[in-house]
Every structure is written in structure tokens, then in C-alpha cells.
Amino acid sequence: MRRLLPLIAVALVTACAPPPGQFTARQAPAASPSAAPSPLPARPAPADLPRINYWEPAHGFPHDATPESLASIADGLHPRKTLAVYDAPGGRPRAFLPRSISGLPVVVPVVERRDGWVAILLPSVNRRIGWLPATGWEPRPLRDQVIVDLSDHRLTWLRDGRPHGAWTVAVGSSRTPTPLGRTFVLGRTTTHGHVYAGLDALVLGAVPDDKEALAASLQQGHTAIHGWSRRSAFGRSISNGCIRMPAEAQRVLLSHLETGSVVHVVR
Structure with a gap:
């Protein structure tokens, strides 16, 4: 995860904390074996669909059904080419997902499988998922998980379901809160200014819930x-x-978190 995104103004925070152990990953229940149904076909996508990018939200996609879930997510995917993303298995194509966004290779977490399709967390929009057919992408394993507890001001890093670090952090104010729900590491960017401790930032797929509350x-x-x-x-x-x-x-996270790692923000 060495590609750097030009700095987009953001605000972040840090501090040492007690040893980890507050959170453990909860595994999603295994599906019972059954005969696999035929995948639902994908409709052709119009060429003029919007393209998911860093700046513009994608529209028309369903809500994440379990945004508060702390279940570990072990599967991600990387598009081999620009892919049409649908609003349901066999549903309507709503946008194109490129192989990279602002120079960052795209890896998105897979949160559900149904009818031969996979649901992914979307970047640049909060608590929304999109659906992809089972072709045109390659799987990427995800080992890491980050849980940010807003009430405790605590960030916990887990690898393979086991806590490996926990720290007291600063989070969003009541006027500009840290967005709740599941998101993921989109990539990393350089920062400017002594206040950022001279370290890169990990940019997430989440965006401000109320943009009007922020400076332009x-x-x-x-x-x-x-x-x-x-x-x-x-x-x-x-x-x-x-x-x-x-x-x-921050040095620990930069050394270990890969693109696509899931971040759970809870309270």
C-alpha cells in the first residue's frame, strides 16, 4: 500500500492507551451447505453511467443492512477492469467502479454473497453497498480489522480476529462527528504540517455525514x-x-494495515 494520494484536507488525532483486549472479532455464522442456484444474469450497463471517484458520491445504492456489525470480514476484491456496480443481484446498474481511485488501487470488502453475486462496501458514500457479478475481479484476503469506539475514544486493531493494539484517540465533535458504520482503508496520503507528526494518513472510504458543517x-x-x-x-x-x-x-497502523482493511465505527 505504497501509492500516495495527494493530500485532501482532513482532521485526525492520537494518544497512548491501555493494553488491547476489549474487542474480539465475531465470526459470521457459516452458511449451511446446499445446491448452488444458477447466478442471476447481469444487465448490460449503459456507457454513460457515472464513475465512482474520490469526490462524488454514488447514488441509488441500498443501505448496508448491518452497519453496526463487528463480524470480521476476511474477503475483499480488486477489479481487473472497470466494473458496473448494481443495486441488487441481477438489478439495475448504477455506477462504474474503476481499478483505481485518484491513483490508489481499489480493494473493497465483500460483506455478503447471494444468487452468485457479491455485495461490497462502496467508497465515497457512507453505509451503502453495491453488488457485483462473480466475474471481472480477483479476490484479496483481508486480515486486519479496526474498531473505533466513539464513546470510549478508543481504537483497537485486530489481526486474524485477535487484538494486537489499542490506543486512546481523538474523534469527531458533536457538530462534525466521525461517521458511524463500516468502512475501509481506501489508501494512504502524505500530510503537511508539524501537527500530523510527519506521518502519512490512512484515508477511509467514509465521507462527512454533514458536509455543510465543515469549512469549505x-x-x-x-x-x-x-x-x-x-x-x-x-x-x-x-x-x-x-x-x-x-x-x-500511527506508525504501527501504517506498517500493518493494507488497502481494503475494514474499519468499524461504533458508539
């Missing part, structure tokens, strides 16, 4: 996880929506 320069940005040099921020709800991490914690 921040309204088109994404939520991110980044380092923060002012330790007085940790344990507080004061950011523009980003998660501010202690520098030493």
Missing part, C-alpha cells in the same frame, strides 16, 4: 486516520471527523 476546504474530503502531535487531544471529541492517533500508534 474540508467538505469534499474523506475521513482519515492520522497522527497528531498534540497529546492533549486524545480522549476527546474535537476533530472534524477524522481519528487522531498518537504518533507511535
Whole structure:
């Protein structure tokens, strides 16, 4: 995950915390074996469909049915080519998902399988999923999981379902909250300014829920996880929506989290 996205103004936070162990991953129940039905066919996609990008939200997609779920997600996918994304298995094509967004290779988590199709978390829009047929992409395993508890101001990192680190962080204020629900690591970007501790930020697929509450320069940005040099921020709800991490914690995440890693924001 070495590709860098040009900096989009974001706000983030950090601080050391007690040892991990508050969260453990909950595995989704295994499906009972049965004869696989024939996949529902995919309608041809019009050439003028909008293209999912960093700046514009995708429209017409269904809500994530379980945004509060902490079940670990072990499967992701990377498009081999630009793919049409549908609003249901065999449903209506709504947008194109490219192989990369702003120079970052796209890896999206798979959250459901049905009728020969897979549901993915979408970037640049919150708590929405899209559906893809079973062709045109390659699987990518996802080992890491991040849980951000807004009430406790605590970020926990799990690998293969086991906690490997936990830190007290800063999160969004009541006016500019950190978006709730499941999202994922879209990629990483450079930062500018001493306050970010000289470390890259992890840009998430989530965007501000209320863009009008932010300064104009921040309204088109994404939520991110980044380092923060002012330790007085940790344990507080004061950011523009980003998660501010202690520098030493941010280094750990940058060393281990891959593109597509799922981030759960709960309260």
C-alpha cells in the first residue's frame, strides 16, 4: 500500500492507551451447505453511467443492512477492469467502479454473497453497498480489522480476529462527528504540517455525514486516520471527523494495515 494520494484536507488525532483486549472479532455464522442456484444474469450497463471517484458520491445504492456489525470480514476484491456496480443481484446498474481511485488501487470488502453475486462496501458514500457479478475481479484476503469506539475514544486493531493494539484517540465533535458504520482503508496520503507528526494518513472510504458543517476546504474530503502531535487531544471529541492517533500508534497502523482493511465505527 505504497501509492500516495495527494493530500485532501482532513482532521485526525492520537494518544497512548491501555493494553488491547476489549474487542474480539465475531465470526459470521457459516452458511449451511446446499445446491448452488444458477447466478442471476447481469444487465448490460449503459456507457454513460457515472464513475465512482474520490469526490462524488454514488447514488441509488441500498443501505448496508448491518452497519453496526463487528463480524470480521476476511474477503475483499480488486477489479481487473472497470466494473458496473448494481443495486441488487441481477438489478439495475448504477455506477462504474474503476481499478483505481485518484491513483490508489481499489480493494473493497465483500460483506455478503447471494444468487452468485457479491455485495461490497462502496467508497465515497457512507453505509451503502453495491453488488457485483462473480466475474471481472480477483479476490484479496483481508486480515486486519479496526474498531473505533466513539464513546470510549478508543481504537483497537485486530489481526486474524485477535487484538494486537489499542490506543486512546481523538474523534469527531458533536457538530462534525466521525461517521458511524463500516468502512475501509481506501489508501494512504502524505500530510503537511508539524501537527500530523510527519506521518502519512490512512484515508477511509467514509465521507462527512454533514458536509455543510465543515469549512469549505474540508467538505469534499474523506475521513482519515492520522497522527497528531498534540497529546492533549486524545480522549476527546474535537476533530472534524477524522481519528487522531498518537504518533507511535500511527506508525504501527501504517506498517500493518493494507488497502481494503475494514474499519468499524461504533458508539
